Amino acid sequence: MGEPGRSADHQWSQEHLSHYVEGELRPRARRRLDRHARDCADCGRGLRAMRDLLHALRGLDALAGTAAPATIFDRVRLAGPGGAASSQNA
Amino acid sequence: MPPPAGPHVPGPAGTEASLIARAQDGDVSAFERLSGAYAGRLFMLLLRLLGDRSEAEDVAQEVMLRAWQAITGFRGQSSYFTWLYRIALNEANRALEKRARRPAGVPIGADELQLPASAAHEPTRQAEISELRQALGQALAQLPPALRTAIVLRDVEGFSTQEAAEIAGVSQAAFKSRLHQARLRVRAAIGDEVLVTTGG
Numbered sequence: 001m002g003e004p005g006r007s008a009d010h011q012w013s014q015e016h017l018s019h020y021v022e023g024e025l026r027p028r029a030r031r032r033l034d035r036h037a038r039d040c041a042d043c044g045r046g047l048r049a050m051r052d053l054l055h056a057l058r059g060l061d062a063l064a065g066t067a068a069p070a071t072i073f074d075r076v077r078l079a080g081p082g083g084a085a086s087s088q089n090a
Numbered sequence: 091m092p093p094p095a096g097p098h099v100p101g102p103a104g105t106e107a108s109l110i111a112r113a114q115d116g117d118v119s120a121f122e123r124l125s126g127a128y129a130g131r132l133f134m135l136l137l138r139l140l141g142d143r144s145e146a147e148d149v150a151q152e153v154m155l156r157a158w159q160a161i162t163g164f165r166g167q168s169s170y171f172t173w174l175y176r177i178a179l180n181e182a183n184r185a186l187e188k189r190a191r192r193p194a195g196v197p198i199g200a201d202e203l204q205l206p207a208s209a210a211h212e213p214t215r216q217a218e219i220s221e222l223r224q225a226l227g228q229a230l231a232q233l234p235p236a237l238r239t240a241i242v243l244r245d246v247e248g249f250s251t252q253e254a255a256e257i258a259g260v261s262q263a264a265f266k267s268r269l270h271q272a273r274l275r276v277r278a279a280i281g282d283e284v285l286v287t288t289g290g
Contacts, residue, residue, distance in 0.1 A: 053276060058246065069150065073151075076121065
């Protein structure tokens, strides 16, 4: 399914950028992607884009300071002490 | 920044175990203290998965009720935190399935997932970051639930692959496959130009 002029290395590299940044590639596979990305502007940029994507996603974690709603235990309180024992199949 | 997986309950060692035991004996306040330590993080997970605050609030209440109803069956085979998160994921997926059966409405996610850009950035940079976050929110909202769950747990919440797979209830191999697919789709949706210009 590769485009004309695109090598098998290119297709493979594009599919493994996430594995690369995750550190999942074995040394030989990592060298293969490194070699290809040095000569391929698309894959070099793809690698930077994948790293920047992870950085941006991690930035969303700043939302973690948001507090849970005060109502979060309302249904538990309504169920009361009997609630835990009454519905074992939940 | 990341990721506090595992138990976060403050206090001396053994506190969580004693709170679990008391909750299993029907002590509501012990349950609230036990689960309350994770409530903020759990709510953020729901908000990210559902992309709608009022729905996330409703599901968060349901998660706590389900956990309360099932607490006597908790055997400590995973951490309490993982157990609670798994209930949250199940409830979020249930809500998403219900939503899928409803007529299509406003696309979810983008507004709720946005963050104000840091004041430390220049206005142009702030606008770029804000746009990128909006694009991220939209791209995440377009993912199938299983892929969205994978990328949120691993890349946003910062869980290790092992923890995230455990919470998602799938093997690590299956989880990685979902994660890579999710990243490829989000990258394609946003575009390398935008990511490289704005990210980093």
